[in-house]
Amino acid sequence: xxCRKCGAPAVxxxxxxxxxxxxxxxxxxxxxxxxxxxxxxxxxxxxxAVLVAVSGGKDSLALWDVLIDEGYRTTGLYLDLGIFxxxxxxxxxxxxxxxxxEVPLIITRVADEMGAPVPEIKQVTRRPACSGCGxxxxxxxxxxxxxxxFPVVATGHxxxxxxxxxxxxxxxxxxxxLPRQSPALPSTHPKLVRRVKPLYRLSERETASFAFLRKxxxxxxxxxxxxxxxxxxxxxxxxRLEDVSPGAKHNFLFGFLDKARAAFERAEGVELNECxxxxxxxxxxVCAFCKLSDQVKRSRQG
Amino acid sequence: xxCRKCGAPAVxxxxxxxxxxxxxxxxxxxxxxxxxxxxxxxxxxxxxAVLVAVSGGKDSLALWDVLIDEGYRTTGLYLDLGIFxxxxxxxxxxxxxxxxxEVPLIITRVADEMGAPVPEIKQVTRRPACSGCGxxxxxxxxxxxxxxxFPVVATGHxxxxxxxxxxxxxxxxxxxxLPRQSPALPSTHPKLVRRVKPLYRLSERETASFAFLRKxxxxxxxxxxxxxxxxxxxxxxxxRLEDVSPGAKHNFLFGFLDKARAAFERAEGVELNECxxxxxxxxxxVCAFCKLSDQVKRSRQG
Numbered sequence: 330x331x332c333r334k335c336g337a338p339a340v341x342x343x344x345x346x347x348x349x350x351x352x353x354x355x356x357x358x359x360x361x362x363x364x365x366x367x368x369x370x371x372x373x374x375x376x377x378a379v380l381v382a383v384s385g386g387k388d389s390l391a392l393w394d395v396l397i398d399e400g401y402r403t404t405g406l407y408l409d410l411g412i413f414x415x416x417x418x419x420x421x422x423x424x425x426x427x428x429x430x431e432v433p434l435i436i437t438r439v440a441d442e443m444g445a446p447v448p449e450i451k452q453v454t455r456r457p458a459c460s461g462c463g464x465x466x467x468x469x470x471x472x473x474x475x476x477x478x479f480p481v482v483a484t485g486h487x488x489x490x491x492x493x494x495x496x497x498x499x500x501x502x503x504x505x506x507l508p509r510q511s512p513a514l515p516s517t518h519p520k521l522v523r524r525v526k527p528l529y530r531l532s533e534r535e536t537a538s539f540a541f542l543r544k545x546x547x548x549x550x551x552x553x554x555x556x557x558x559x560x561x562x563x564x565x566x567x568x569r570l571e572d573v574s575p576g577a578k579h580n581f582l583f584g585f586l587d588k589a590r591a592a593f594e595r596a597e598g599v600e601l602n603e604c605x606x607x608x609x610x611x612x613x614x615v616c617a618f619c620k621l622s623d624q625v626k627r628s629r630q631g
Numbered sequence: 632x633x634c635r636k637c638g639a640p641a642v643x644x645x646x647x648x649x650x651x652x653x654x655x656x657x658x659x660x661x662x663x664x665x666x667x668x669x670x671x672x673x674x675x676x677x678x679x680a681v682l683v684a685v686s687g688g689k690d691s692l693a694l695w696d697v698l699i700d701e702g703y704r705t706t707g708l709y710l711d712l713g714i715f716x717x718x719x720x721x722x723x724x725x726x727x728x729x730x731x732x733e734v735p736l737i738i739t740r741v742a743d744e745m746g747a748p749v750p751e752i753k754q755v756t757r758r759p760a761c762s763g764c765g766x767x768x769x770x771x772x773x774x775x776x777x778x779x780x781f782p783v784v785a786t787g788h789x790x791x792x793x794x795x796x797x798x799x800x801x802x803x804x805x806x807x808x809l810p811r812q813s814p815a816l817p818s819t820h821p822k823l824v825r826r827v828k829p830l831y832r833l834s835e836r837e838t839a840s841f842a843f844l845r846k847x848x849x850x851x852x853x854x855x856x857x858x859x860x861x862x863x864x865x866x867x868x869x870x871r872l873e874d875v876s877p878g879a880k881h882n883f884l885f886g887f888l889d890k891a892r893a894a895f896e897r898a899e900g901v902e903l904n905e906c907x908x909x910x911x912x913x914x915x916x917v918c919a920f921c922k923l924s925d926q927v928k929r930s931r932q933g
Binding site: 499500501502504562566569570573577580581584585587588589592593 | 801802803804806864868871872875879882883886887889890891894895
């Protein structure tokens with residue numbers, strides 16, 4: 330198999346694009362896809378400071394790598410979830426990456442902000458770990474960005490992540506979640522920063538290949554709590570569809586964005602208030618993060 | 632396991648309803664679901680003559696069985712697709728059922744109307760058999776109903792069929808097909824009869840159990856052309872989701888009907904014309920059936 334661009338031996342076949350690339354032309358292709366994402370959705374400009382949420386995994390470090398090389402003003406944000414060795418290892422990867430590229434990294438411990446690390450939150454809530462963890466991450470990404478004056482947070486969500494989330498929302502027709510499924514969520518309140526996903530055009534296999542070719546030292550292990558998560562079942566199903574018909578994930582996600590998403594956008598927006606406790610945005614009076622934090626504190630006292 | 636209604640030994644567990652029934656209470660439940668479907672979507676009244684499209688399979692014969700016992704004025708329509716032994720066997724089942732219940736059955740041969748049976752249409756078009764077959768069935772159901780003065784055609788599509796069709800439409804976001812996905816399609820033109828699916832609330836397993844308990848002699852074999860059909864892949868995927876989370880299919884279909892379908896309905900309808908050849912409804916000048924029929928005739932002459 331030969332690279333479709335230069336004719337050299339190919340290292341990667343991209344069936345859904347019916348093409349193949351050598352290492353150099355693949356990394357070019359990868360960066361082009363990121364550029365196209367940023368351009369198409371006006372994610373951010375070179376004048377803006379971008380907070381890149383990094384987990385230590387292949388996706389977020391690949392994203393950071395591209396953004397640095399593209400000349401963006403980036404700062405990493407590592408949220409320490411306190412998930413045993415997994416967090417120790419993933420934090421080390423982020424620190425090593427930031428040091429080697431000489432870029433700043435902010436580290437925020439969930440335990441400091443919420444009152445307990447993710448494993449304890451899971452026990453207190455008696456719900457899957459992903460529930461309290463996702464809530465904490467979304468909250469802290471936004472708060473840290475605001476506190477440090479970043480107008481935008483970039484996350485490493487790839488095509489597989491986005492397609493799997495969409496799949497879950499569609500199976501239950503979560504009409505609240507569907508309009509929020511987008512590569513770029515604008516700021517709808519002075520206390521909400523923009524959220525963007527510059528890797529949404531690139532598959533998990535492609536981000537892994539890019540990270541490998543760029544010799545990025547990332548954590549290969551999945552979060553120990555991810556096992557059995559619904560999103561993994563959905564990813565498996567989408568992988569099966571992709572095997573039978575290459576491009577299935579892409580068509581599913583892009584078809585939604587192009588043809589269906591608008592149908593779910595509400596005429597009137599949701600009313601947004603500021604949490605009476607922490608001042609962050611909430612649809613109620615006290616935000617979900619503060620409520621969960623209270624629950625954690627009560628449980629520690631009890 | 633005991634029947635939730637009478638406490639007798641249960642013959643069938645319905646996980647998605649978290650219940651179990653004895654034979655008698657299950658057939659009651661089954662008929663109630665059909666009644667509820669007819670009532671909720673005002674499918675037809677006891678004054679109307681209903682044309683029931685029957686294939687000889689479990690679903691359509693179970694449907695006919697219920698409608699007869701509910702006192703509806705029904706006539707069966709068997710479309711002979713000319714698919715080798717499969718058609719011979721399935722026709723015999725419909726004739727035997729009609730004779731035993733003393734109800735009228737209309738038999739129409741696709742070969743007479745289209746100029747060739749389904750296997751030959753497949754060869755001429757070089758497309759999957761389901762393509763020309765589906766087109767012929769939809770066309771002939773409507774035409775036969777009109778010619779005999781039936782205001783409505785009922786088909787045996789069950790929950791699994793409907794969920795699989797929806798799944799296929801959603802994977803590609805076929806925004807033309809999505810608003811047409813409904814248990815009851817009204818007549819939008821004097822030459823289009825109403826189409827209704829009174830079994831849409833009942834799963835394939837339930838229609839099979841009903842047919843078995845009612846001792847209906849139906850054809851168990853699938854159509855030989857169905858093998859490898861995309862709809863079967865989609866059914867398998869939905870079955871997997873159902874295993875993991877009972878009610879998944881139901882929630883997917885009913886969630887769409889309740890919360891999402893309206894979002895896809897167009898403000899303006901499609902313009903409908905009468906085919907200059909056969910007078911049936913088409914969005915163009917000559918309808919797809921007449922075009923395909925021409926292609927078949929040309930191929931026979933060529």
